[in-house]
Amino acid sequence: xxxxxxxxxxxxxxxxxxxxxxxxxxxxxxxxxxxxxxxxxxxxxxxxxxxxxxxxxxxxxxxxxxxxxxxxxxxxxxxxxxxxxxxxxxxxxxxxxxxxxxxxxxxxxxx
Amino acid sequence: xxxxxxxxxxxxxxxxxxxxxxxxxxxxxxxxxxxxxxxxxxxxxxxxxxxxxxxxxxxxxxxxxxxxxxxxxxxxxxxxxxxxxxxxxxxxxxxxxxxxxxxxxxxxxxxxxxxx
Numbered sequence: 214x215x216x217x218x219x220x221x222x223x224x225x226x227x228x229x230x231x232x233x234x235x236x237x238x239x240x241x242x243x244x245x246x247x248x249x250x251x252x253x254x255x256x257x258x259x260x261x262x263x264x265x266x267x268x269x270x271x272x273x274x275x276x277x278x279x280x281x282x283x284x285x286x287x288x289x290x291x292x293x294x295x296x297x298x299x300x301x302x303x304x305x306x307x308x309x310x311x312x313x314x315x316x317x318x319x320x321x322x323x324x
Numbered sequence: 325x326x327x328x329x330x331x332x333x334x335x336x337x338x339x340x341x342x343x344x345x346x347x348x349x350x351x352x353x354x355x356x357x358x359x360x361x362x363x364x365x366x367x368x369x370x371x372x373x374x375x376x377x378x379x380x381x382x383x384x385x386x387x388x389x390x391x392x393x394x395x396x397x398x399x400x401x402x403x404x405x406x407x408x409x410x411x412x413x414x415x416x417x418x419x420x421x422x423x424x425x426x427x428x429x430x431x432x433x434x435x436x437x438x439x440x
Contacts, residue, residue, distance in 0.1 A: 247428070256328075256414050257367065259428025300366065311382060312429065314359075314366035 217301045222319040225295075231288040233318050235301030238282045243305045246277060247312065248286045252297040257314070260286065260299075291322045326350050330415050330432035337405040337439045345400040345435050347415030353430070354420040356398040357382070358390065360411040361434075367414060373398055374420055405439045412436050 218236040225231040237246065247262040261268055261275045263284075268275045274287040288295055300317040331346045349356065357372035359382075369382030373392040387409060389401040398417075402409060416429040 249429070254412065254434065256416070256431030256433050257429070258431070262428065311357075311369050311372065312367075313369070313383075316364070316366050 217303055217315060219299075219301050219315065219318045221316070222321070224321050224323055225288075225291045227293060227322050227324050228290055231291040231295065231320055231322070233286040233288075233299050233301075233320060234283065235286070236283045237301070237303045240281050240303050241305070244303050245305070246275065246281075246284050247302040247304065248273070248275065249300045249302065249312075249314070250295075250297040251300070251317070252294075257300065291320075293322050293324065296320060296322045328415055328417055328430050328432035330413075330435050332435060333433070334436050335438070337402070337437065339405060339407060339439060341405050343402050343405065345402070345413055345415075345437070347398045347400065347432060348396050349398075349415075349417040349430070350396065351417065351419075351430065352395060353417035354395065356392065356415065356417045357429075358388070358398070358400045359414045359416065360384065360409075361414060362411050370400065370413075402437075407439045410437060410439045 245262050245264050248260040249257040251257045260272050263275045277284045298317040298319050300314050302312050328349045354375045358370040359367040361367045368384050370388050371390040373379045376392050376395050379390050392398055413435045415432040418429045419427040
């Protein structure tokens, strides 16, 4: 699976959009981009995933660049409850289902 | 619908003791896995299973055993606990369509294990 690079930490004002970047320059054509988050010491929570088209669900939007070498997770109106560590993971749908978690981005939403 | 249930939530073991961490899911998910998370680090995969009777090793399998006799349960056994196994353990599950993992994981709330 391709390696991802994320900033260590970010701050965002409450009510504003939080844009979390992820670089995955070695991504292969059959690899998807997944985002998870981990609030405090809870188990990680699945957010969204996509291949090449932009995706949106009730939690967030995922914007993948045309060359697929980077992506951005967007939380449209960040709340204090969105404070968490956000993990960007790249993996293929076939083969061993091993999600490799890096150290992620620690997002702090500021009142 | 309870999702993924892990027991116990907290456990203290003495070096050399053995124990089993329990994981159960009620979503009929074929895939289940165990991760450990050490302070300030991401999750590392210990073992996983794509269905009853099928298990395989992840990144850090040494010192741990697993079995999958039913779809619902995936226990993790520590054979002889060591201080290096002090960690938070998470169990996860997902749907699996034979060769395609086009679904997100559901994680349990974790078991915090301390080995003294």
